[in-house]
Structures are given as C-alpha cells and as structure tokens.
Amino acid sequence: MLEVKGDALDGAFEAVLNDEKIAALEADVVALRALMAARNVEGQRPALDGVKGVDIDPQRAAFVDRYLRRGQEAGVELKSFSGASGPVGGYAVPREIDALIEATLKAVSPIRAIANVVKTGTAGYRKLVTTGGIASGWASETGARAETATPTFAEIAPPGGELFANPAASQAMLDDAAFDVEGWLAREIAREFAAAEGAAFVNGNGTNRPKGFLTYPVTAEADTVRAFGTLQYVASGAAGAFASSGAADRLIDLVQALKASYRQGAAFVMNSKTLAGIRKLKTSDGQFLWQPGLAGSAPATLLGYPVVEAEDMPDVAADSLSVAFGNFANGYVVAERNETSILRDPYSNKPFVHFYAVKRIGGAVANSEAIKVMKFAVS
Known part of the structure; x- marks a missing residue:
C-alpha cells in the first residue's frame, strides 16, 4: 500500500511540472510572435531617428506620420503663430528634428558657428553691457578713500523678425513609406534658413531681420x-x-x-x-x-x-x-526662439504640399570692441 501511494504522489508532481512547462512554453511562443510582429513592422517602415528599440516617441510619430504625411492634427502640439490671432497657428517641431535643423544650421552658417547664440522664450531679449570701467586708486592704511566713478550701462536689444521657409513635396512622396520625411524637411529648412540668416548677420539692416555687423x-x-x-x-x-x-x-x-x-x-x-x-x-x-x-x-x-x-x-x-x-x-549675439513652427498647406499648390516653417531670430553687435x-x- 505504501508503495502504491508513493507512485501516485510522484505522478501528481509530474503532472504539475508538466503543466508549468506547458505554460512556460506558451508564454515563450507568445513573446516570440510579438517579437516577430514588431520586426515585420520595422521592416515595412524604417524607424525614426532617435528611436530606441521598438519604442516610438508618440509626439514624434504623431508629427511625422499623422501631420506631415496625412495632415491629421490629432495629437500634435499646437503653437500660435500670432499673439493677435489665436486660431491662426502652426505646429511645434519635435525636439529631435529641431535639434537636427540647428546642427545643420551651425555647420552651414559660418557666423552662427562663431557667434554667441542665445535661446530665448520671448522675442523681447535684452542685454546690458558696461561701457566704462570702475575707477580705482591707491591709499595708505589709514588714508581716506575717495568715491570712485560708477560704470555706465547700455542696453542691447537685437532687432529681428520671423525667418521662414516654404519647401514643398508631392503627396505621392509623402505617401511613400520609404521616404524619410523628417530628414528631408530638416535639410530643406536648414538650407533656406542658413542662406537667409547668413546674409542678415553680415549685411542685415535691422528691419524685420537681424542687424548685420557691417x-x-x-x-x-x-x-x-x-x-x-x-x-x-x-x-x-x-x-x-x-x-x-x-x-x-x-x-x-x-x-x-x-x-x-x-x-x-x-x-x-x-x-x-x-x-x-x-x-x-x-x-x-x-x-x-x-x-x-x-x-x-x-x-x-x-x-x-x-x-x-x-x-x-x-x-x-x-x-x-x-x-x-x-x-x-x-x-x-544671435537671439532666437527655441521652437520652429510648421504649418502644413496642401491647398495652395496642388498636388504639392507646402510646409511653411517659421522661427524668430534676431542679431546685433553686443561689444563693438x-x-x-x-x-x-x-x-
């Protein structure tokens, strides 16, 4: 009898172990299928720059896939173009794309690469500069100290304006899954911005644009x-x-x-x-x-x-x-707003879709010495 009971108990343990093995195998199969599905999706469309693994930045995906390709505004961050008219707005470029534009600008625009670039939250940037030093003097240990002259200050308010670019792409190009929309957009905006701001930093008259140092x-x-x-x-x-x-x-x-x-x-x-x-x-x-x-x-x-x-x-x-x-x-000094805004225009020049990009940039001589x-x- 004892031997029979021991055999039954061993069989029960084996059944439990078999159930656990089956459950583990099923979990492995589910994980493998999910991995294969993710790889298939990656093979159909190349991942955006900056994507880690298979996780996609929701803001960036919404901007590129929904807004740039199809013009859908849901889930895209709205930025007002004008303080006087709230409903007229554009869409803020995700930080990764904006950084790519800035990196290209620095490589192309020579004055920007050597100037002092200041990121501002508003268009009203001001800088105080001293125009005279503090006078000093000598005195004995117990001698009287005369009042020294005080320095004078001058305010630098770099004039500026809205620098814009208006590249266009056909809807067929945007619908192509292999077409790198964000890379193309960053290159086009950077090329046009660099040409315009490079001329303004040197010869700009200060009216709705930076004042050039010449x-x-x-x-x-x-x-x-x-x-x-x-x-x-x-x-x-x-x-x-x-x-x-x-x-x-x-x-x-x-x-x-x-x-x-x-x-x-x-x-x-x-x-x-x-x-x-x-x-x-x-x-x-x-x-x-x-x-x-x-x-x-x-x-x-x-x-x-x-x-x-x-x-x-x-x-x-x-x-x-x-x-x-x-x-x-x-x-x-170059003063610029942090964000670049994009307005998608599929109506003005069909079948092309224009991307109207705007950024506020100012510039001025901060120290004439x-x-x-x-x-x-x-x-």
Missing part, C-alpha cells in the same frame, strides 16, 4: 575714444586693394588692434574671392601668410588665427569692408 558705423578711432556701438577699421593702404608693399603689415595691424583678451578665440572672416587674394601674400622671406590645417579637422590659419569663409562678405573694392577680425562670441574690420582705402 552695417554699424565705422571709424579709425581707438577703443578708448570711440563711441559705443561703432566699429574700428584699419586701412589697407590703397583704394580697393592692399598697399603695393607691406600688405602683411596691414593685416598684423588689424590683429593687434584687437585687445589681447579678445584675441584668444578670434578669427578672420572674409569671402572666398578675398581669401584667394590673401592666400597669395608672402612675407619678405617668401613664406605664405596663409597656412593650411595640419590635421583634417584643423582649420586653415592666417597669421595663426582661423579663417572663416562667409560668402556674404563683400568683395574687395574701393572703401569696402571686406575683411573682419574679431572674437564674435563676445562681439555678436571685440570686432575689427579692414577698410580697403588709403586711410
């Missing part, structure tokens, strides 16, 4: 006597050209006109045509002033300072300001 008044006066907001220039020695002798000396004068504290991090700015002429200049012993970068990522240098090519700088001509040298991180220019004139 539009500020210039004088040959030194920093100690020059009015605030006026740039100092160094003459090239000849009208529309360098002097027949001593061209290198003029460039050295331009460098040394900048205070030593600003020369750390300073750079030359000119266009390609001007740089082509300067690259041919030699010292008295036959050495070129321009030196190529020793490494692949190292920039070319002129008198030991990097050269930034900005095609919006003017060509060399009589009285032109074709070469700039300065620390633009201290000298020029940190930027020097060369004037191609006799004096």
Whole structure:
C-alpha cells in the first residue's frame, strides 16, 4: 500500500511540472510572435531617428506620420503663430528634428558657428553691457578713500523678425513609406534658413531681420575714444586693394588692434574671392601668410588665427569692408526662439504640399570692441 501511494504522489508532481512547462512554453511562443510582429513592422517602415528599440516617441510619430504625411492634427502640439490671432497657428517641431535643423544650421552658417547664440522664450531679449570701467586708486592704511566713478550701462536689444521657409513635396512622396520625411524637411529648412540668416548677420539692416555687423558705423578711432556701438577699421593702404608693399603689415595691424583678451578665440572672416587674394601674400622671406590645417579637422590659419569663409562678405573694392577680425562670441549675439513652427498647406499648390516653417531670430553687435574690420582705402 505504501508503495502504491508513493507512485501516485510522484505522478501528481509530474503532472504539475508538466503543466508549468506547458505554460512556460506558451508564454515563450507568445513573446516570440510579438517579437516577430514588431520586426515585420520595422521592416515595412524604417524607424525614426532617435528611436530606441521598438519604442516610438508618440509626439514624434504623431508629427511625422499623422501631420506631415496625412495632415491629421490629432495629437500634435499646437503653437500660435500670432499673439493677435489665436486660431491662426502652426505646429511645434519635435525636439529631435529641431535639434537636427540647428546642427545643420551651425555647420552651414559660418557666423552662427562663431557667434554667441542665445535661446530665448520671448522675442523681447535684452542685454546690458558696461561701457566704462570702475575707477580705482591707491591709499595708505589709514588714508581716506575717495568715491570712485560708477560704470555706465547700455542696453542691447537685437532687432529681428520671423525667418521662414516654404519647401514643398508631392503627396505621392509623402505617401511613400520609404521616404524619410523628417530628414528631408530638416535639410530643406536648414538650407533656406542658413542662406537667409547668413546674409542678415553680415549685411542685415535691422528691419524685420537681424542687424548685420557691417552695417554699424565705422571709424579709425581707438577703443578708448570711440563711441559705443561703432566699429574700428584699419586701412589697407590703397583704394580697393592692399598697399603695393607691406600688405602683411596691414593685416598684423588689424590683429593687434584687437585687445589681447579678445584675441584668444578670434578669427578672420572674409569671402572666398578675398581669401584667394590673401592666400597669395608672402612675407619678405617668401613664406605664405596663409597656412593650411595640419590635421583634417584643423582649420586653415592666417597669421595663426582661423579663417572663416562667409560668402556674404563683400568683395574687395574701393572703401569696402571686406575683411573682419574679431572674437564674435563676445562681439555678436544671435537671439532666437527655441521652437520652429510648421504649418502644413496642401491647398495652395496642388498636388504639392507646402510646409511653411517659421522661427524668430534676431542679431546685433553686443561689444563693438571685440570686432575689427579692414577698410580697403588709403586711410
């Protein structure tokens, strides 16, 4: 009898173990089927940039798949375009796409890459700058201390406006599952933004756009006597050209006109045509002033300072300001709103869908002592 009971108990244990094994196998099958389904979905449409594993950012998916491709507004964050008209609005670009636009802008727009870029929450950005130092003096241990002079402040309010781009894509392209909508949109917006803002940072008149640093008044006066907001220039020695002798000396004068504290991090700015002429200049012993970068990522240098090519700088001509040298991180400020807004327009130009992108950008010279220019004139 005892042996019979032991056999029955062992059989009961085996049945329980078999049930647990079957349940575990069923769970493995369900998990495997879910994994295969997820891989099939991934194979049908490439994952968006920044996606981790199979988890998709809901905001980003709603923006790309619903709004950009099909124009569905459900689940997309709304941003008002105008403070005066609330119903007229666009849609905020997800942070990953906006960051991609900014990274491309920095790579394309040379002034943005070397300027001080400030992210603002409103369009009314203000910056206070001291225009005079604090006077000091010496005194004995018990001597009287006279009152020192107080510094004066100037307010910098970078003028700006709404920079917009309006790229278009056909609806057939948007319906194509293999078409990278966000990559195409980021490239198109960045290309158009970079061209427009690059010109404004150099030559903008300050009306509904940034004020370019070349539009500020210039004088040959030194920093100690020059009015605030006026740039100092160094003459090239000849009208529309360098002097027949001593061209290198003029460039050295331009460098040394900048205070030593600003020369750390300073750079030359000119266009390609001007740089082509300067690259041919030699010292008295036959050495070129321009030196190529020793490494692949190292920039070319002129008198030991990097050269930034900005095609919006003017060509060399009589009285032109074709070469700039300065620390633009201290000298020029770019104020921009954090978000880029998108308005989808499938109606104006059928069968194309336009994406009207808007971003508020301002710019101004913040410190006129940190930027020097060369004037191609006799004096």
